[in-house]
Amino acid sequence: MQIPRNIYLDRLIRKKQNHLVKVVTGMRRCGKSYLLFELFKQHLLEEGVPEDHIIEMVFDAFENRQYCNPDVFFPYLMDRISADGEYYILLDEVQLLGEFEAVLNSLLRRKNVDIYVTGSNARFLSKDVITEFRGRGDEIHMYPLSFAEYMTAYDGSVSDAWKDFVVYGSLPMIFDFPIAEDKTVFLKALLDETYLSDIVGRHKIRNKAEFSELVNILSSAVGSLTNPAKLSSTFHSVKKKTISPATIQNYIDYLCDAFLIDKAIRYDVKGKRYIDTPSKYYFTDLGLRNARLNFRQIEETHAMENVIFNELKIRGWSVDVGVITQNFKNTNGNGARRQLEIDFVCNKGSKRCYIQSAFAMPDTEKEEQEQRSLLLTGDFFKKIIITKDTPAPHYNDNGVLIMNVFDFLLDAESLEK
Template sequence: MIIRRDKYLNELIGWKHTDLIKIITGIRRCGKSFLLLTLFHQHLLETGTDESHIIEIALDDISNESLREPFRMVEYVKERIKDREQYYLIIDEVQLLDRFVDVLNSFMHIPNVDVYVTGSNSRFLSKDVATEFRGRGMEIHIYPLSFAELYAAEGGDKYALWKRYYTYGGLPYLALLSDDKKRAEYLTSLNKTLYLRDIVERNKVMNVEEFSELMNVMASGIGSPCNPNKIANTFKTVKKVCLTPHTIANYLSYMEDAFILEKSMRYDIKGRKYIGTLSKYYFQDIGLRNALLNFRQVEETHIMENVIYNELRSRGYSVDVGMVDARTATERKQLEVDFVANKGDKRYYIQSAFALPDEEKRQQEFASLKRINDSFKKVIIMREDIAPYHDDNGVLIMGLMDFLLKTDIDEIR
């Protein structure tokens, strides 16, 4: 089965022939290599590029071990360039290359070479691309398959597919497995033999058992406001383990660097400032989250919120947790907006509401949105498959399937 990643492929195509290194990042097994070595390679051939002008190097292949040495790599690439026509250099798992920043910057001096690389290492975060490549790198971050990508490839009963998706997530290899037992075994194995080991070895984590337990705690509490101090108290009272807030903050940063978790900060909507107290954390792949808990807490309500977050991020939005003051004569409290999604001049205020069974629940979900006075669109996403409509306050109420299968909220009328 070939699953087209057209969104990411089109991004790559859009950056062709620019004097920037195209850096493809993402969690391991999310499809970075397939995007470059299969889909982009095919695009180059279809648009007239000669095979000899595509230089591909997979550094995790033992036969290419000698090319991990920087001067040998430079020599090898220069030997392959025979004329002044355009060449495309594609290096997979470039973090295995010693002094890779220096080597890639050296390739920028060859005028007819367009450079593309993938990396799973924490040094390929946006903040490091900006500093290490000094304006010479463009990051394209890949997420696991969206529900729309999976549905476009498989079709069938979208609700049965949704149940599979919120249980096992969107790592592409899962689409090739024939039953749920194999999917669960695959995800469990990845957590133990790849992701955990990768983080522990890279960051020299000494207390592996405590780090593993923290991953489980974060998996159990997706979408819950927390900070290192609050988590430390949980460990002390519930787990009977003493972990300092400093250690927990470091461990969380390791998970973010490995693209396991993403952090969403609290944002004061009226005050237009970040509130540096509690944040929320979401898993980039919900199947890996469920596997950490041995599929014991597959709660569609909380998972739906995580999936909406991932969908917004994969569409290029920055996503914060919104806070709005609610004052009465006797008290002041803060109400939460699940997501404040921003991209360019677009902003959406979004509530994830699994269901609105009664007026009390309905008022609860609407309360924070009603207190936002600007003109940006306000949205409530329900699990129910309903026809989209606007209420008397202009709030758009829509079903989850419409949100996931449309390319943007503005398509919903």
């Protein structure tokens, strides 16, 4: 079964021969190797690139272990590259190659070589790519399947797909397990034995119990405002454990570096400034989050908010949590202030839109509540409320676009209309 990943394939195609190392990053098992060695290679062949001009290497394959030595791999490449035509080099898990920075920088000096690499290691974050390659790295960040991609492989209705999507997540391998019990076992093992054990080993975490407990707390608090100091207090009051805010911040950074969670920072819309703390955290894959909680606490309201956040990131938006200060008079007639929240402030170049996630909006009172912060922005950027019970997209009397979550997820242009 071939699942289209056109968003990422198109990005790779646009970046061809731009004289940069194209670095495909993303969490383990999200489909990076499939994108590079199946979809992108197929594109190259269809474009007429000779097969011997496509050089592939999977560094974590046992049979290729000798090529992890740069003194072996570099001569191997040079023997295969001539001055005739363009060569495409596809390297998987390149962080396993010794002195990979020097190897890739040397390859960049050859005018007829185009380089594409993948890496799940934290060294392959965009900020590290810039450091390692002195501005010559170009990141394509990949996510698990979007809902639209998921539907291309799902055999069933949209409503049934949604139920599975918010429970078992959207890692492509989930389709290898048609039975719910097998999905559960797969996700639990993958989280504990691959993701978390990799983080513990890589960062030499000594207190595994504290780290494990933090993952539990973050899993239970998807979309809630929090910070290391607050989490430290929770450990002290609830768990009767002392763990410093600095240590908690390190643990959160490790989870972000492994692409397990993503951070949304608060932004003062009228003051045009960021508020450093508290922040919100969302899981890159809901199946892994639910597995951590033994598939308890699956609240569809929070799950929908998490799905919307991920979809916005997939589409290339920068996403913050909006804060609006409202002045009003209290019951005593005195002036007072309160802060209202906009779920997502989304920016892409010169474009901006504001989005509220409202699972259900059964009446006018609820609609007024959801749109209040949107109308206080005082600007003319698009304002959107995404619900699960709106029959068709429409603008209300205040110019706010109200749409169903499926209209949003299944139409890549839904925010542009």
